[in-house]
Amino acid sequence: MQTAASRILLTGGSGFIGSHLTRHLLASRPQPQIVNLDLLTYCGNLSNLEDCSWQPNYRFVKGDICDEALLDQLFLDHEFDTVIHLAAESHVDRSIVNPLEFVRTNVLGTASLLQAARNHWKSSYAGKCFYHVSTDEVFGTLSDGQEAFKETTPYSPRSPYAASKAASDHLVRSFQESFGLPTKVSNCSNNYGPNQFPEKLIPLCINNILTQKPIPVYGRGDNIRDWLYVDDHVTAIDLILHRGRVGETYNIGGKCELRNIDLVRQLCQAMDQELGRPPAFSEGLIRFVEDRQGHDYRYAVDCSKVCLELQWQPSVSFAQGLRRTVQWYLENRKWVEEITSGAYQTYYERQYSLKLAGPGQIKGSAS
Template identity: 50%
Template sequence: MANLIVTGGAGFIGANFVYHWRKAHPDDSITVLDALTYAGNPANLDGLDGVELVEGDICDTALVSRLLAERDVDTIVHFAAESHVDRSITGPDAFVTTNVVGTHSLLKAAKDAWLDKGTGRPHRFHHVSTDEVYGSLGPNDPAFSETTAYAPNSPYSASKAGSDHLVRAYHHTYGLDTRTSNCSNNYGPYQFPEKLIPLFTLNALSGKPLPIYGDGMNVRDWLHVEDHCRGIELVLEKGRPGEVYNIGGGQELPNLEVIEEICRGVDAAFASDPSLAERFPNAPAAQGRPTSELKTFVEDRKGHDRRYAIDETKARGELGYAPARDFEHGFATTLRWYLNNEAWWRPLLKRTK
């Protein structure tokens, strides 16, 4: 039996991981540590037994140390982060504080508990990072591997790169058992509606514009969050200490194609379920018009990376990881989730401003 702290476990990926781990490892103890900022939502953990939510900041090293000692924690899975690139451009300070200083706070507490005062019990510190630390690819460049040089281009990705380096340093300098995973763009249930897929889905239901940056041809590798959670589980169970593993979805798509799939999915949902027109009367699909009429091209984001792509050869070979969902089916299940959970997302819309 393991005793876990999941930082940021009331957020999008963290909450999905808690659900996954609770189902796969029902005897383990899980403590969620979350500051409950705008993107943290206690409702994400509703219905979960044996999971305790502690509201607190990862920068509070004393709090983290107390939780590690009192709960005999042997595993930290670290999701807590500021993660929205647009917000990092207008307010980078919070990204440096949470992503760099907060990660260092956790590392200090973990070193103190597991090495300085430790009994030799096996431990794990898993750091969840992003492919954005590698920078931007040209159209014919090979995909990011674990040996790709870091070249972050936004305050968000720079802060995540800094945290990655700290995690590496605590392994190589002090011997802390750390593992890092760098993932591609996630989507799925519980994603806060500021990111592309939930934002455009909910805008389509409300008849609001779908603002497309630049020419819409920025390419991302799309990863369903449940595949990501399986990948993290494999890293925890089979990964080597101090190693980095890239976790991708194998679905390299331009943003415009993703948006077109959202439009097609919404139109098909309204065509098959007449009750949606009553629930969402402002949607073009409710009036027999195509959702695609909402597409609006806007000025590109500053420093917008052109292409990301993940080479997951290492994770496949060492861990047996492979994504189970293609984008078409993964988005279809995601759309159904948002249509079935209006009570979850409706209160969050005011926080996206």
């Protein structure tokens, strides 16, 4: 069934992937109306969508996906036909320090959204879609030579982050099975690209190479991840949203498995070239540090279903994507500096509370 997706509630649109997806959908034809519901936690950054903020078909709402009254009001006001759910706590290291925050946002938040969609759509599910964006980490870890994750691979999450995302996937499926809610789920491998919060591996390394600080690599850097450029994830979501089958799950991957240490070395090389430094200059900054607790060894995604069914392919090679990412961070140093200084967290007050106090322009919970 094709989904029209004309009135979209998109959660987490001020984060990394959400901002790229929002920009992409706003440019599509026919133009959808998009409400971006985002709590602006430490990783939400309004400046990620600064260029879109004045578009008549885009609206930002500062609020919590766990706030049932707010969700109810938004559904009443906007009569959404589509929910695209990305809002999450997403950093594995933080989930090891504070697992309950992950349970609250990723599990309770997803359940609240599902319940709101069910309440408001129950009279008619025709043309409606609840799209849940998830991760390959729900499948656990692989050894060398083991078959890549398929959609049918049993879940075996090993970090609180992965467990909370697995729980949210199960909830989505349960609403499909129990109530007939039309849902779609995709599980994607590691993304990289512009606007990724600087605590994640690639932007962290770029920043440390630039400032000549040590580059921390867990263990011996042997862990393997499958990398996908963020724009390719966005095009896959768009295809699945509009042409994917209701009730189905799709794996999305980059067909690009890399050991962390090899990725960091490539990054050092690309940065040295961009900065005009001597070859291998930045590799000297690499420091092996104590491994993460329960560090999954290998992720690999079999994405043949989305490739065959929807003719999707990753279009950006890792070398191209890495070059684009490096260039973006070098050209947008202010973006990183505002995060480091905390100035990005005042953007909401500066941009919205002061300038957009007019009626109907902004709505949010008191959070």
